[in-house]
Amino acid sequence: KQEVTQIPAALSVPEGENLVLNCSFTDSAIYNLQWFRQDPGKGLTSLLLIQSSQREQTSGRLNASLDKSSGRSTLYIAASQPGDSATYLCAVDQGGSEKLVFGKGTKLTVNP
Amino acid sequence: DAGVIQSPRHEVTEMGQEVTLRCKPISGHNSLFWYRQTMMRGLELLIYFNNNVPIDDSGMPEDRFSAKMPNASFSTLKIQPSEPRDSAVYFCASNIDPNSYEQYFGPGTRLTVT
Numbered sequence: 001k002q003e004v005t006q007i008p009a010a011l012s013v014p015e016g017e018n019l020v021l022n023c024s025f026t027d028s029a030i031y032n033l034q035w036f037r038q039d040p041g042k043g044l045t046s047l048l049l050i051q052s053s054q055r056e057q058t059s060g061r062l063n064a065s066l067d068k069s070s071g072r073s074t075l076y077i078a079a080s081q082p083g084d085s086a087t088y089l090c091a092v093d094q095g096g097s098e099k100l101v102f103g104k105g106t107k108l109t110v111n112p
Numbered sequence: 113d114a115g116v117i118q119s120p121r122h123e124v125t126e127m128g129q130e131v132t133l134r135c136k137p138i139s140g141h142n143s144l145f146w147y148r149q150t151m152m153r154g155l156e157l158l159i160y161f162n163n164n165v166p167i168d169d170s171g172m173p174e175d176r177f178s179a180k181m182p183n184a185s186f187s188t189l190k191i192q193p194s195e196p197r198d199s200a201v202y203f204c205a206s207n208i209d210p211n212s213y214e215q216y217f218g219p220g221t222r223l224t225v226t
Contacts, residue, residue, distance in 0.1 A: 032213045043116075043203060043217040044155075089155065093213050098143055099168060100215060104154040 002027045002094045006103035013080055014111050021075040021106045023090035028068045030092045034100065035064050035075050038087045047088075048075070080110045116218035118204050124224045130192040133221045135204030136185055145215060146179055146189050147203040155203070161187065194225045 003026045013019050023033070031052050036044040048057045048064040050073070056065040063076040073090055087107045091100040117136040125131055137144045145160040159169040161181045169179070176195070181187040191198055201222050205215040 034214065036217075043219045044205075046214055046216065049214045091155075098145075098160060098162070098207070098213055099157055100145075100213070101157075102155040 002030075002092060002101045004090060004092060004101050004103040006088075006090060006106050008106060009104070010107040010109075012109040012111060015080060015082060017080050017110075018076070018078050019080055019108070021077070021088050021090075021108070023073040023075070023103055025071045025073075025092045025101075027094075028071050030068065030094075032093050033064075033066050033073050034091045035062075035073075036089045036091065038089060038105065040086075044089065077108075080108075082110045082112045084108060084110050116204055116206055116216055118202075118218040118221050120221060121219065122222045122224075124226065125194055126226055127195055128193045129225075130190065131194045131198075131223060131225075133189040133202050133204075133223070135187045135189070135218060137187070137204070137206030138208070138216055139185065141206035141208045141216070143207050144181060144187050145205040145207075146187070147205065149201045149203060149220070150199075158189070191223075194223075196225045199223055199225050 005024045007022050034049045035047045037047050038044050050057045050066040061078040066073045087105040089102050089105040091102045094101050119134045143162045146158040147155050149155045158171045159179045164181045179189045201220045203217050203220045205217045207215045
């Protein structure tokens with residue numbers, strides 16, 4: 001059974017700092033890994049999707065990497081801003097199906 | 113497109129009452145997912161449909177929960193009878209391409225059962 005872990009559970013950084021969020025998964029037989037952002041009281045917004053054949057994806061100040069063999073992914077945020085404050089969740093498909101298994105997220109606070 | 117639409121946004125009910133949550137997926141999307149989010153367990157998949165057909169309901173916690181998708185633009189999640197431990201945020205999501213697996217989420221329904 002796929003399990004997804006995100007460490008740390010919470011992170012607080014000063015504005016302008018570069019930071020890395022971590023995600024690990026137990027079953028490397030995945031097709032995709034997806035990073036989401038969740039603002040308080042809101043739904044999830046998809047940030048980046050990495051297919052298993054890819055090593056990384058970039059969007060603006062965000063860069064996500066995937067290492068299937070080690071069961072790890074990182075989300076790199078450059079030059080963080082207070083508007084980046086949110087909970088970031090990663091999710092992987094389970095056994096190549098459409099089912100996503102989510103980590104519990106990292107709550108990021110960027111202080112001005 | 114308006115995105116995934118869920119109603120109601122908030123629901124407060126008493127234990128034992130029936131609760132019905134509604135979802136309208138993004139037009140043209142083939143798959144629809146129901147999730148539940150709690151502090152303790154995080155985000156869990158309850159059930160998903162592909163082309164209106166339930167594919168996997170192994171996440172449905174018990175017989176009190178049921179879900180239907182009568183057509184491509186509407187789905188319901190029903191809890192009968194509701195219990196306090198059902199209190200959570202329920203999300204609906206949809207995707208267009210089963211090969212890309214990129215899911216788009218609705219704003220959620222916050223359910224409180226007293």
